[in-house]
Amino acid sequence: MRALAAIWLLALLALAGPVRACAPVLERAIWTWEPESYAMLQSEAEADAAIAFLHAKGIQVVYLYADAYQGRNLIVEQPQLYRRLIKRFRKADIYTYALLGSAYLHTERYVLPSHRKEALAMVQRIFDYNARAAQEERFDGVNLDIEPHVLPQWGSQRQALLTGFLDLSRDIMAAKRQSGQAMSVGPAIPFWLDGIPLEWQGKRKPASEHVQDIYDxxxxxxxxxxxxGPDGIVSHGADEIAYAKAIGRTVWLGVETLPNDLKKVSFEHLREADMERELALAKRSFEDNSAFGGFVIHHYGQYQRWLKGVK
Known part of the structure; x- marks a missing residue:
């Protein structure tokens, strides 16, 4: 009977197709912006250094910038560079998400109807890239950085801008379904979005819940x-994680290392050991919750600079 069971198991595995061997439990991701992403794409030495650094810091997911920068758009002009780098990351058990949206392109404007086509084209390029790439060269997901609160009219048009963001989000996910891609797609959102009630498609609820309903x-x-404490990582993430569990979604908690006038916003003024202690406390609060994905560090270049500047 054991021999027969083994045969059936092998048959089922064969039917399931290839899987990534020893896939790690994902607990750390990192935003990687234009200069560092383009450097990794164009230099094998930079890619080697990145892989070594990511392994040393236990980071298993890279949000790799995948749009235009300084007059070039490598995902369009030289997609083979993405294929090569993603394949190398995959061999190193590092997952790759396409990071879309940037201050360079002023993508906060993409929530406006006049920029809807630009936003959808940005995401469609990733879907098209994946459709043409081999399995080991494909993005595992997409992370969107489209922040309407950056727009100057946010103070007076907040509801309209958030509605535009939700309409765009709906269209992005429709394009994903149309593409047939199975990748995970989600945005970066501020923790305070759960304090803004918004009516959309006949339902009134916190804006954050509308966003979570739409995305993966x-x-x-x-x-x-x-x-x-009441102003800590756990408190600010609790509602989103509770809602994600109720609807079968995931929440990653972003942390900052860039300098900020408000010290409490960033770990920049502290040591690495301080950040690790606080993240361990936050993880302990959420680790039994299936909706907790892990932590996302902002961002690759600054994180490295900060680490070099602390003891």
Whole structure:
């Protein structure tokens, strides 16, 4: 009977197709912006250094910038560079998400109807890239950085801008379904979005819940330098994680290392050991919750600079 069971198991595995061997439990991701992403794409030495650094810091997911920068758009002009780098990451058990949206392109404007086509074209390029790439060269997901609150009219037109963001989000996910891609797609959103009630498609609820209803996951910009207390990482992420569990979604908690005038926003003024202590406390609060994905660090270049500047 054991021999027969083994035969059936092998048959089922064969039918299931190839899988990534020893896939790691994902607990750390990192935003990687234009200069560092383009450097990794164009230099094998930079890619080698990145892989070594990511392994050393236990980071298993790279949000790799995949749009235009300084007059070039490598995902269009030289997609073979993405194929090569993603394949190398995959061999190193590192997952790759296409990071879309940037200050360089002023993608906060993409929530406006006049920029809808640009936004959809940006995402469609990733779907098209994946459709043409071999399995080991494909993006595992997409992370969107489209932040309407950056627009100057946010103070007076907040509801309209958030409605535009939700309409765009709906169209992005429709394009994903149309493409047939199975990749995970989600945006970076601020933690305070759960405090803004919004009516959309006949339902009134916190804006964050509308966003979570649409996407596969969210990366919550949960920018605080401490885990516990009423103004900490845990408190600000609790509602989103509870809602994600109720609807079968995932939340990643973003943390900051860039300098900020409000010290509590970033770990920049602290040591690496301080950040690790606080993240361990936050993880302990959520690790039994299936909706908790892990932590996302902002961002690759600054994180490295910060680490070099601390003892």
């Amino acid at each position: 996951y969210v990366a919550l910009m949960d920018y605080r330098d401490h885990a516990l």
